[in-house]
Amino acid sequence: xxxxxxxxxxxxxxxxLAGPGRSNEHAEPHLVAGDSAVMAWHDDAELGRDAxxxxxxxxxxxxxxxxxxxxxxxxxxxxLSLRAEEGLRTDEEWRDIANDFVKAMEFDDPDNPRAPCRxxxxxxxxxxxxxxxxxxxxxxxxxxxxxxxxxxxxxxxQVAARALEVKYGLEQLESSQAERSTRGYDPAEREAQxxxxxxxxxxxxxxxxxxTAPAWELLDGADRQARIASELRADQPxxxxxxxxRGCATAASDxxxxxxxxxxxxxxxxxxxxxxxxxVITGYSVAERPQAGERPIWYGGGHLGRDLTLPRLRDGWPDxxxxxxxxxxxxxxxxRGRRVVAPGQEAHEPDPELWSRRNDELRELVDRMRSVxxxxxxxxxxxxxxxAGAFAAWSNATEETPGDLAAASEALSRSAQTYGRTVxxxxxxxxxxxxxxxxxxxxxxxxxxxxxQAAMIRQLLRLAQAVYEASVAAxxxxxxxxxxxxxxxxxxRVRDALPAPATAGAVATAERTRTLDPETQAMLDRLxxxxxxxxxxxxxxxxxPIEPARPRETTGPGADRGPER
Numbered sequence: 126x127x128x129x130x131x132x133x134x135x136x137x138x139x140x141x142l143a144g145p146g147r148s149n150e151h152a153e154p155h156l157v158a159g160d161s162a163v164m165a166w167h168d169d170a171e172l173g174r175d176a177x178x179x180x181x182x183x184x185x186x187x188x189x190x191x192x193x194x195x196x197x198x199x200x201x202x203x204x205l206s207l208r209a210e211e212g213l214r215t216d217e218e219w220r221d222i223a224n225d226f227v228k229a230m231e232f233d234d235p236d237n238p239r240a241p242c243r244x245x246x247x248x249x250x251x252x253x254x255x256x257x258x259x260x261x262x263x264x265x266x267x268x269x270x271x272x273x274x275x276x277x278x279x280x281x282x283q284v285a286a287r288a289l290e291v292k293y294g295l296e297q298l299e300s301s302q303a304e305r306s307t308r309g310y311d312p313a314e315r316e317a318q319x320x321x322x323x324x325x326x327x328x329x330x331x332x333x334x335x336x337t338a339p340a341w342e343l344l345d346g347a348d349r350q351a352r353i354a355s356e357l358r359a360d361q362p363x364x365x366x367x368x369x370x371r372g373c374a375t376a377a378s379d380x381x382x383x384x385x386x387x388x389x390x391x392x393x394x395x396x397x398x399x400x401x402x403x404x405v406i407t408g409y410s411v412a413e414r415p416q417a418g419e420r421p422i423w424y425g426g427g428h429l430g431r432d433l434t435l436p437r438l439r440d441g442w443p444d445x446x447x448x449x450x451x452x453x454x455x456x457x458x459x460x461r462g463r464r465v466v467a468p469g470q471e472a473h474e475p476d477p478e479l480w481s482r483r484n485d486e487l488r489e490l491v492d493r494m495r496s497v498x499x500x501x502x503x504x505x506x507x508x509x510x511x512x513a514g515a516f517a518a519w520s521n522a523t524e525e526t527p528g529d530l531a532a533a534s535e536a537l538s539r540s541a542q543t544y545g546r547t548v549x550x551x552x553x554x555x556x557x558x559x560x561x562x563x564x565x566x567x568x569x570x571x572x573x574x575x576x577x578q579a580a581m582i583r584q585l586l587r588l589a590q591a592v593y594e595a596s597v598a599a600x601x602x603x604x605x606x607x608x609x610x611x612x613x614x615x616x617x618r619v620r621d622a623l624p625a626p627a628t629a630g631a632v633a634t635a636e637r638t639r640t641l642d643p644e645t646q647a648m649l650d651r652l653x654x655x656x657x658x659x660x661x662x663x664x665x666x667x668x669x670p671i672e673p674a675r676p677r678e679t680t681g682p683g684a685d686r687g688p689e690r
Contacts, residue, residue, distance in 0.1 A: 126206050126298070127226075127282040131275075133198030135264060136181040142247045142260050143177035154249035156180075157216045157259060158223035160233060163245055169216065172247070184243045184264045191270035199265045201232075201275060203282060206258035211296055213257045219248055222289055223261055229285035232263050232273055240269035314363065318422060319356040325419040327352060362413070362422065366392070367429040368531045370411060371538060372521040374433065375514025375559055376566035379442045380452035382469045384459055386566070387411060389471060390521055393421055396456035404453045408435050431542040432510045440549045441511075441559060475567050480577035483564055486557035487584035493554070494591045499598035503547040504555075510541035511550060511558035512588045516616075519565035519578075529615035533589070536612045540592055540604060558588070579623035586616050 132138060143154045154172045156164065163183055167176065188199050205226065207214070214222075223246035228234045233241040244263040251257050265273045290297045324341050331338045341349070373386035387394050397408035411429075412421035426433045442448070454466045497504050513534045520530035541547070550556050561581060589612055596605040 127286045128204045128206070129279055129282050130202045131197045132200040132202065133195075135185045135200050135262065136178055138200055138202055138262055139177040139181045139184075139245075139247075140174055142249060142262070143172040143174065146249070150250065150253050152250035154247055155216075157246050157248045158220040158227075159245035160241060160243050163243070180245060184245065184262065187243065187268050187270065188264060188266040191266065193266045193270060193272060195265050195272055197275075201263040201265050201273075201278075203261045203263075204258055205261065205286070206252065206256045208296060209251075209255035209257075211257070213251070216248065218293065219246070219259050222293060223259060225289060225292070226282075226285055227261065227263070229288065230263075230278070230281060240267040240271065242267050242273050314422075315357060315361065316353065318362050319353050319358070321419050321422070322356045322416070323349075323352040325416060326356070363424055363429055364535055365527055365531070366411060366413065366424055367433065367538070368517045368527060368534055369521055370426070370429055370433055371514045371534065372517030372519070372562070372566060374438050374441070375511055375562040376471075376518040377442070378470065378559075378563065379445075379448055380439065381448070381455040381467070382471055383438065383442075384452065384455040385465050385469065386471050388459055388465065393423075394456075394459040395423065396460055397425075403457060404450070406435070406453060406456050409456070430538060431544070432538065437546055440546065470563070471566070475564055477577075479564060480581070483557065483561045484577075484580050484584060487561055487581070487588070490555060490557045491584060491587045491591065494588070497595075499595050502543070502599070504553050505592060505595045506541045506543050506547040507550060507553045508555055508558070508588065509537050509592050510547070511555055511562070512585060512592065513537035513541060515558055515562040515565055515585060518562040522566050529619050533612045533615045536607050537589060537592065539607070540596065561585070579620065582616065582620050582623065586613075586620065589613070589616060 142151075145151050155169045156167055156172070157169070158164070159167075163180060166183070167180065172180075185199075187193075188195070193199070203226075205222065227244055227246075231237065231239075232244060242263050242265065244261060246259050246261045248259045263273070265275065267273055287298065289295065327341055327344075331340075344352075369390050369392060370387065373390060374383050377383035377386055384394060391414050393412040393414055395410045395412075396406045397410065399405040399407050408425060408427070410423045410425045412423045415421045426435055426438070431437075451467065458464065458466050494508065499505075516530050516534035516537065520527060520534060524530055550559060561584075565578070565581065589608065593605055593608040593613070596608060
């Protein structure tokens with residue numbers, strides 16, 4: 126995977142690459158490739174600070190000699206990394222890969238008449254996650270004083286990486302073939318969040334204690350880093366936000382309800398208006414509600430996930446004449462921190478009868494999905510997006526801290542991160558998933574209504590299985606492995622923790638007997654006990670004969686009173 130960055134200090138970059146690293150993960154930094162002059166000057170010995178500075182001066186000499194100013198900085202830096210499961214490559218293999226990559230990017234191509242750029246490739250062991258990788262540093266000022274073109278360099282780097290995977294027998298990026306990709310996570314995001322949290326906590330304690338402690342800016346650097354490290358969390362801030370937003374979007378029946386559900390989830394919501402308008406919303410951003418003294422960290426919908434941009438979310442909602450104006454009113458209320466304009470179904474408990482109805486609809490949907498071709502990528506992406514949203518809505522309602530449901534939602538959503546927009550849910554006839562998400566979003570905390578949820582998750586598990594089978598058929602091995610080894614065990618744990626759903630007859634009887642008085646209940650018990658006895662054998666169809674008893678004959682006085690009687 127290539128990761129491209131730009132800068133203006135070649136010496137700073139190389140001293141970092143030759144140094145210990147942020148977590149002392151750099152081991153034996155050395156050159157594996159570079160322009161012919163630098164490779165004749167340096168061998169593969171371990172680099173130190175002095176060697177790194179001398180190489181930086183060599184790379185920067187064309188820019189300094191010609192005095193060329195490069196907008197964005199003359200330093201072009203790209204790291205090429207492999208998955209940890211692919212193991213380690215030799216220095217010779219990395220040398221060939223680096224030479225081919227720089228040639229593909231047209232920085233140093235012997236077949237091109239343009240002067241080459243000066244560059245090096247440094248290897249310093251695996252990353253903290255175990256990924257073998259190299260770093261390529263290029264000075265964008267060529268040796269004749271002209272500037273190398275970096276137009277569309279992110280895309281060109283991805284294309285070059287896909288070609289190198291084929292040439293060197295590396296694992297090919299299947300998301301590129303499937304025309305989908307997820308948003309990556311930058312460690313700087315977690316560090317920025319931890320820094321904001323540590324600073325706010327320190328200033329809050331300093332103010333309340335009325336002490337003479339120095340301000341945050343005056344603290345020793347090591348002290349600040351220790352406080353920041355103590356606030357680092359394992360979760361990714363964008364991932365947790367994406368789960369909340371995805372659940373709210375799938376459970377909402379329209380755009381206005383989407384805004385209200387996000388606010389009920391505790392999120393800060395900010396719309397993006399069209400130029401000069403306050404009634405046309407083109408996008409949005411959200412942030413977790415910060416603690417006292419912290420600043421909110423805002424993320425746009427497109428930065429949370431490709432399927433969470435506002436245009437794509439609107440594909441799942443009806444387009445009505447009043448819907449846009451109602452939604453604009455809710456967006457404006459959210460921006461100004463006012464009360465919701467018109468509360469909807471999110472503020473009410475749904476009818477209990479809806480659970481069985483939605484469960485039947487999901488069952489019919491799962492049966493219908495068997496007829497969808499495996500190469501219908503758009504339909505399967507829509508199913509994956511809605512199923513991920515249903516699990517996210519359930520997670521928002523029942524998990525105090527993100528757990529198995531949130532992780533399953535995030536993994537399933539990767540199948541929905543397509544480059545282009547997919548089939549609308551009503552066209553794919555998958556709106557039953559959104560209806561189920563609305564019910565799951567109302568699932569009460571503390572385990573209430575778990576019997577109905579247990580019946581629902583069995584259908585959602587079948588949907589997740591259908592997405593898995595589509596991934597296998599489409600030869601998306603890595604995504605299929607993720608669904609089989611991560612999502613399925615998580616959802617199985619959730620299912621096993623819920624009670625087994627009762628039969629329809631038992632549920633109906635329980636509803637009827639909920640308010641019976643003790644006497645009626647005792648009579649019902651007798652009737653039900655009688656039903657448990659075996660039926661009598663069938664007898665003759667003729668009625669039983671009825672014969673009156675004869676008068677009893679007696680003797681003695683008074684036995685026959687004759688006319689008296």
